[in-house]
Amino acid sequence: MSKKKKLLPLAVSALLVGVLTTHSFLLPSHASAQTPNPDSQIGQDLDQEDDRVGDSDTAEDSLGDSITEEDSLEDSVTEEDGVGDSVTEDGSLDDSVTEEGNLEDSVIEEDNESSVRSKYDHTKFLTLFDKDKIIKNFRSMNKIFPSHKIKNDKKNTFTFKKKLRDLPNFTYTYNKQQHKFEDLLKRTVTTGLLVIKDDKIVTERYYHGNSQKTLNTSWSMSKSFTSALVGIAIDEGYINSVDDPITDYLPELKDSGYDGVSIKDILNMASGVKYPVYEEPFITEWYNRLFVEKESFNEMMTTLPSDASPGTFTYKGSDTQVLGMLIKKTTGKQPSKYLEEKIWKPLGMEHSAYWNTDLHGDDMTFAYLNASLRDYAKFGRLYLNNGSWNGKQIISEDWVKETYIGSEGFPFYKYQWWIPPSPDPDNKEILANGIYGQNIYVNQNENMIIVKTSVNSSEEDLGEEITVFREIVELFKDE
Numbered sequence: 001m002s003k004k005k006k007l008l009p010l011a012v013s014a015l016l017v018g019v020l021t022t023h024s025f026l027l028p029s030h031a032s033a034q035t036p037n038p039d040s041q042i043g044q045d046l047d048q049e050d051d052r053v054g055d056s057d058t059a060e061d062s063l064g065d066s067i068t069e070e071d072s073l074e075d076s077v078t079e080e081d082g083v084g085d086s087v088t089e090d091g092s093l094d095d096s097v098t099e100e101g102n103l104e105d106s107v108i109e110e111d112n113e114s115s116v117r118s119k120y121d122h123t124k125f126l127t128l129f130d131k132d133k134i135i136k137n138f139r140s141m142n143k144i145f146p147s148h149k150i151k152n153d154k155k156n157t158f159t160f161k162k163k164l165r166d167l168p169n170f171t172y173t174y175n176k177q178q179h180k181f182e183d184l185l186k187r188t189v190t191t192g193l194l195v196i197k198d199d200k201i202v203t204e205r206y207y208h209g210n211s212q213k214t215l216n217t218s219w220s221m222s223k224s225f226t227s228a229l230v231g232i233a234i235d236e237g238y239i240n241s242v243d244d245p246i247t248d249y250l251p252e253l254k255d256s257g258y259d260g261v262s263i264k265d266i267l268n269m270a271s272g273v274k275y276p277v278y279e280e281p282f283i284t285e286w287y288n289r290l291f292v293e294k295e296s297f298n299e300m301m302t303t304l305p306s307d308a309s310p311g312t313f314t315y316k317g318s319d320t321q322v323l324g325m326l327i328k329k330t331t332g333k334q335p336s337k338y339l340e341e342k343i344w345k346p347l348g349m350e351h352s353a354y355w356n357t358d359l360h361g362d363d364m365t366f367a368y369l370n371a372s373l374r375d376y377a378k379f380g381r382l383y384l385n386n387g388s389w390n391g392k393q394i395i396s397e398d399w400v401k402e403t404y405i406g407s408e409g410f411p412f413y414k415y416q417w418w419i420p421p422s423p424d425p426d427n428k429e430i431l432a433n434g435i436y437g438q439n440i441y442v443n444q445n446e447n448m449i450i451v452k453t454s455v456n457s458s459e460e461d462l463g464e465e466i467t468v469f470r471e472i473v474e475l476f477k478d479e
Contacts (some may be wrong), residue, residue: 116146116359116361117294117359117360120146120291120294120359122291122292124143124144125144125145125287125291128144134436134455134456135189135191135208135209135455136209138191138216138217138436138453138455139191139209139210139214139215139216139217141215141217141354141356141368141370142215142354142356142370144356145356145357145364145368146356146357146359146361147354147355147356147357147368147370148334148336148337148354148355148357148361148363149336149352149353149354150336150337150339150340150344150352150353150354150355150371151340151344151345151352152344152345152348152349152350152351152352152353152375153344153345153348153349156345156348157348157349157350158347158348158349158350158378158390159348159350160196160199160200160201160374160377161199161200161201162200162201162204163197163200163201163202164201164202164203164204165202165203165476167181167195167202167203167205167472167475168181168475169181169182170471170475172467172468172471173467174463174464174467175464179464181468181471184461184464184465184468185207187456187461188437188454188456188457188461188465189208189437189454189455189456190205190207190437190452190453190454191206191207191208191210191214191216191453191454191455192205192206192207192210192214192216192373192451192452192453193205193206193373193450193451193452194373194374194376194377194449194450194451194452195448195449195450195472195476196377196380196381196448196449196450197446197447197448197476198447199381199447202476203472204373208455210453212350212372212373212374213351213372214372214373215351215353215354215370215371215372216370216371216372216373216376216438216453217367217368217369217370217434217438218367218368218369218370218371218376218434218438219367219368219434219435219436219438220317220320220366220367220432220433220434220435220438221369221376221432221433221434221438221439221440222320222355222365222366222367222368222369222434223320223365223366223367223416223432224379224416224417224432224440225339225343225369225379225432226320226323226324226327226335226365226366226416227267227323227403227415227416227417228343228379228382228395229327229335229338229339229342229343230242230263230267230323230326230327231387231395231396231399231400231415232338232342232343232394232395233326233327233330233331233338234396234399235395235396235399236331238330238331239263239326239330241263242262242263242264242267243262243263243264244262244263245259245260245261245262245263246258246261246262246263246266246322246326247259247260247261249326249329249330250322250325250326250329252302253301253302253322255302256273256301256302256303256304256305257271257272257273257274257304257305257306257307258271258273258301258304258322260310261273261310262310263323263326265310265311266319266322266323267319267323267415267416268313268407268408268409268410268413268414268415269313269314269315269316269319269410269413269416270310270311270312270313270314270407270409270410271310271316271318271319271322272306272307272308272309272310272311272312272314273304273305273306273307273316273318273319274304274305274306274307275304275314275316275317275318275319286300290358290359291359294359294360296358296360296362297321297358297360297362297364298321298324298325298358298360298362301318301321301322301325304318311408311409312409313407313409313410313413315413317366317367318366319366320365320366320416321364321365321366323365323416324362324363324364324365324366325362327365328362328363334355334361334362334363335355335363335365336354336355336363339355342394343379343382343394344375346389346392346394347375347378347379347381347382347389347394348378349371349375349378350372350374350375351371351372351374351375353369353370353371353372353375354369354370355368355369355370356368356370367434373451373453376440376451377440377449377451379432379440380432380440380441380442380449380451381449382394382395382400383400383403383417383430383442384442384443384444384447384449386400386401387399387400399415402414402415403415403417403430404419404428404429404430404444405419406419417430417431417432418430418431418432418433419431420466426445427445428443428444428445429441429442429443429444429445430442431466433462435457436454436455436456436457437452437453437454437455437456437457437461437465438452438453438454439451439452439453439465439469441466441469443469443473446473446476446477448472448473448476450469450472450473452465452469
């Protein structure tokens, strides 16, 4: 049975582990890259992976084959069509995607956390990845989990200018085979594609009822936002240094595998802490503890044991969740609130967003941020410009420049961002990536940002998608 076949019937597994991103690059042998972690790591060569053809091309494994004529890519909203309101599969306005939408139904306030726990319907969680619901669910996560709203500043909105260009159905080579761009979009069930060159939107497309207002779930892209908040907290003096042990700030972790581990190792997914992969009995146990018995996710981090020495890279959601705990403890604010104050409002986001929480009102920072493509692109623009936003330094330049340099333990990852391998030592690319095909691709050399959201990318697809991103960069290089 393929990994995708396991994942879809066992939706619980994907959500609880926090290692939801699947990556298609193969690694050179690396002692610290553990399997069968569902987060395969970025590997060394985009063009020499002869032995793998994506399982997601098969009828049984792919949502792409379930696209009907009504859902076809040709019916998408494109730059020629303009952008309208997002609609659900039945054609009604999806109230979760507009600023006036019903986000408040799921918003947690401090005085009603116990009420949220008592009313939470955990059965909604079990159908999250169902084929007939996944597209709508990925843009309506406030209907599935409680959340904290992240308000934008409507008086201070930054809007990208437009210089729309045709993006042809180009041919590219991957795994020594020829592929068509539009075929990839269909196979991965793309819901949105945004390409920005020199601060101008050159391509903007939406599919399957999504629009520029749709709040798309990020999955592990949120890890990169969490990292930025840690950098800002250091800038503001809440945290002294990435070299400090995490337990200097979170003494509740002293009886766990995090005891004495540096913040830097946690940022680089090198804590050495054991965080189970999605398999039984972990799936049933953690599902029951979190959503039936309604335990605190943050408290569960205090029970994780050590599995390897610090400095050993193993991608895991618990490291990012602990960073969220660090932000909350040092700033006195939930990460969602700190994000609102330090990034969302200063960057002039076009739409409010939200971050899903556990049943105790704590942001699940390893995933679950929900925002529009244009606002994801603005976060990419912040990193494109080394932390500067229209002349104001939002996050220190050194922090962002460090992000483009591979970590000591693993050269393809740094500070909760992936670094695509390249033979060019001067190449400056980073990638925020989440399961099922959520991507913020930033290319400093060519001053480009690409945001793509999907609902069906498999682990075989990420290398191919980066190949496509680079091809798009070349297409617009001389524009």
